[in-house]
Amino acid sequence: MLGQLIRFGMVGVANTGVYYGLYLLFLLRLPYVAAHVLAFVLSMIGSYFLTTWFTYRTRPSWRTFLLFPLTNVANFVITTGGLYLLVDVLRVGSWFAPLIASAAAVPVTFAVSRMIMIRPGAEAVGGQAA
Template identity: 35%
Template sequence: MNATGVRQFLTFAAIGVANTAVYWAVYATLNVWWPYLAAHLAGYAVSVVGSFLLNSYLTVRTRPTWRAFARYPLSGAVNVVGSGILLAIAVSGLGLDENLSAIAAGVLVTPLSFLLARWAITSGAAATGRAGRRPPHGQVTEDASRK
């Protein structure tokens, strides 16, 4: 992986950690007043939107699009299914500890989740007919010069 890919992966991982904290904060706060499943859904929705926006701007450094946003949950779905399969194999098949296996499974599927998230964000921008990339600092784009 080149330097850009490494930077993107590390940024993606850091956003994932921060996003988990956001999920828990929303869930724990709302769970005081709401049923736990409603609090879970709200926490998940906030974390998906936040993750998408942060990964668009910071990881891939592109403007978010609705098309990319529609594709983005695929990376989360693959993460849940993939880590669930690995967790089941580790615990039921190999007899490993449930808690350590959950962490290991999450770590193991993170690279695939990263690749899918990056694809979702960048293909969404490319499919709109524009790269969606922000211009270098101080440079005016053609669209901005028309305003």
């Protein structure tokens, strides 16, 4: 599980970079919440494929693709609420606030994604329990 957590972190860093780049791009034309939502959805699709192939070393399937957004529900709620709190309440700049808000969601997202991507009793590569 430690390997999965490390790979999850690596995917998270890459996904955060994609999200943040898209967010900044969309922020040029959209209000910050709209930029956040659009960037979040697009980066989540890329994150699904990285999570299946790299983190858990499984094949993509319609089942996991359709369930994967559940892994991001808590992430979305935490980051969106955190973004609002940071920008509108604490007056943190809207360019930097998403990075801070994202950090709080990592442990919850890992736990939920692991439950969805790996079925109970599944074996990892090499015959060790996932």
